[in-house]
Amino acid sequence: MDAATTLVVFGATGDLASRLLLPALGQLLVTEQDRTVRVIGAGIEEWTTDRLAEVVRASFATVDAESALDRVDVEYHRADITKAADLKRLLKGLDGQVALYFAVPPAIAARACEAMTADMLPEGAMLALEKPFGTDEASARALNERLEALVPETQVFRVDHFLGKSTTLNLLGARFANRLLQPLWSADSIESVGIVYDEKLGLEGRAGYYDGAGALVDMIQSHLLQVLAVVAMEQPATIGEADFREATSAVLRATRVWDDDPTTSSWRARYTAGSVDGSDKPSYVDEPDVDPQRGTETLAQATFEVRNARWAGVPFTLRSGKAIGDPAREIVVRFRAVRHVPEGLRGSAEGAVLRLSLGPDRVSLELNLNGADDPLVLERVTLSADLGAGQLLAYAEVLSGILDADPMLSVRGDAAEQCWRIVQPILDAWRADEVPLEEYAAGSTGPPHWPYVG
Numbered sequence: 001m002d003a004a005t006t007l008v009v010f011g012a013t014g015d016l017a018s019r020l021l022l023p024a025l026g027q028l029l030v031t032e033q034d035r036t037v038r039v040i041g042a043g044i045e046e047w048t049t050d051r052l053a054e055v056v057r058a059s060f061a062t063v064d065a066e067s068a069l070d071r072v073d074v075e076y077h078r079a080d081i082t083k084a085a086d087l088k089r090l091l092k093g094l095d096g097q098v099a100l101y102f103a104v105p106p107a108i109a110a111r112a113c114e115a116m117t118a119d120m121l122p123e124g125a126m127l128a129l130e131k132p133f134g135t136d137e138a139s140a141r142a143l144n145e146r147l148e149a150l151v152p153e154t155q156v157f158r159v160d161h162f163l164g165k166s167t168t169l170n171l172l173g174a175r176f177a178n179r180l181l182q183p184l185w186s187a188d189s190i191e192s193v194g195i196v197y198d199e200k201l202g203l204e205g206r207a208g209y210y211d212g213a214g215a216l217v218d219m220i221q222s223h224l225l226q227v228l229a230v231v232a233m234e235q236p237a238t239i240g241e242a243d244f245r246e247a248t249s250a251v252l253r254a255t256r257v258w259d260d261d262p263t264t265s266s267w268r269a270r271y272t273a274g275s276v277d278g279s280d281k282p283s284y285v286d287e288p289d290v291d292p293q294r295g296t297e298t299l300a301q302a303t304f305e306v307r308n309a310r311w312a313g314v315p316f317t318l319r320s321g322k323a324i325g326d327p328a329r330e331i332v333v334r335f336r337a338v339r340h341v342p343e344g345l346r347g348s349a350e351g352a353v354l355r356l357s358l359g360p361d362r363v364s365l366e367l368n369l370n371g372a373d374d375p376l377v378l379e380r381v382t383l384s385a386d387l388g389a390g391q392l393l394a395y396a397e398v399l400s401g402i403l404d405a406d407p408m409l410s411v412r413g414d415a416a417e418q419c420w421r422i423v424q425p426i427l428d429a430w431r432a433d434e435v436p437l438e439e440y441a442a443g444s445t446g447p448p449h450w451p452y453v454g
């Protein structure tokens with residue numbers, strides 16, 4: 001058996017730990033049979049080790065990982081991680097591979113980083129932080145500077161589980177291992193790209209966080225811009241931390257709001273009462289703890305341009321909404337039509353469309369072929385394949401990188417700052433009310449007139 005990795009979970013008593021992090025750990029341990037992990041949970045609650053062990057057991061059960069329980073050692077320590085003395089006590093004497101996971105709200109994570117000093121940290125310690133990373137470019141930079149004072153960049157893991165989604169990773173194979181696609185992957189042949197992640201879920205009791213964030217920050221600023229970066233990046237020399245992350249950062253540096261005009265390139269809306277899958281949802285503003293005065297959007301859409309030689313002129317439209325009926329979750333690549341169709345070949349010859357579903361994994365390609373009835377009439381044919389679910393949950397994929405000290409699937413500091421820089425003009429325009437806040441009924445597909453390219 002390998003030596004145990006130590007996973008210190010700040011905020012071990014919280015929802016994130018039990019709902020996402022611990023199930024991910026369970027799944028990882030099931031797939032990696034020679035891994036053992038020492039979990040040191042910390043929180044301000046008066047919990048006992050037995051209570052945390054019970055939470056670990058229940059979390060593992062949600063992913064059928066009970067068989068891995070004997071490879072995890074659990075301890076709980078009461079600690080206020082915003083206090084230097086508590087941190088020191090907690091981290092003292094830890095050695096080997098140690099990862100500190102901040103499963104706490106961003107304000108607490110920032111305060112904990114303030115209270116932490118490099119000499120408290122075990123040699124080579126990894127720091128994993130959840131989104132949102134800062135609240136704007138300046139605060140993200142300040143947090144980055146703080147982290148730089150603690151550990152080298154390669155030991156900082158800014159978690160974005162969309163980078164661990166199998167569809168995002170499948171893009172690498174689709175793009176770089178197919179001569180059929182690779183030479184066509186540019187503005188010369190591609191007309192537009194859509195990345196959409198609509199959800200049936202509504203607020204799910206998360207007003208405390210969500211009402212201050214909204215769909216743009218919750219999904220586009222973070223997750224969907226990362227997916228855009230993987231769709232648009234130059235081919236990296238290796239699929240390794242340095243090459244991959246530099247390639248995605250370069251895309252983000254080149255990305256701007258389309259036409260530099262958020263009033264014509266961004267849209268926002270929030271849901272009113274309706275029903276999703278037969279269950280009634282109240283209007284967003286009537287959800288518990290929502291402040292209607294904030295004008296928080298639950299559906300955001302924005303079009304961007306990647307201003308480089310490969311992509312200039314191609315709109316990338318990103319969209320995500322809550323309480324959507326029949327939600328779409330896919331990357332849609334629309335190819336240009338051929339320049340000329342010979343006279344005599346009848347029917348529409350619109351460009352091919354490649355769709356990569358963002359779970360469950362599925363790929364499809366729409367092409368024009370001759371129909372069976374009349375061989376000179378074009379018909380639209382869809383070739384498709386189900387790829388099955390990824391082996392690991394996206395969170396487990398990212399956690400595996402953290403425990404292996406491989407930051408490839410975590411967001412590099414400069415990229416986190418760029419993502420704020422990219423959406424800032426939209427946030428400013430929305431705050432100034434330059435873009436109307438529209439409404440859509442829960443369970444609908446959103447405002448019908450939006451120019452979504454999907």
Ligand code: BG6
Nearest residue numbers: 131161162199201218219223394
């Ligand atoms: C989270 C957002 O980061 O991602 C949620 O905060 C969203 O609002 C979720 O529902 C979507 O990701 P997944 O993988 O759970 O569908």
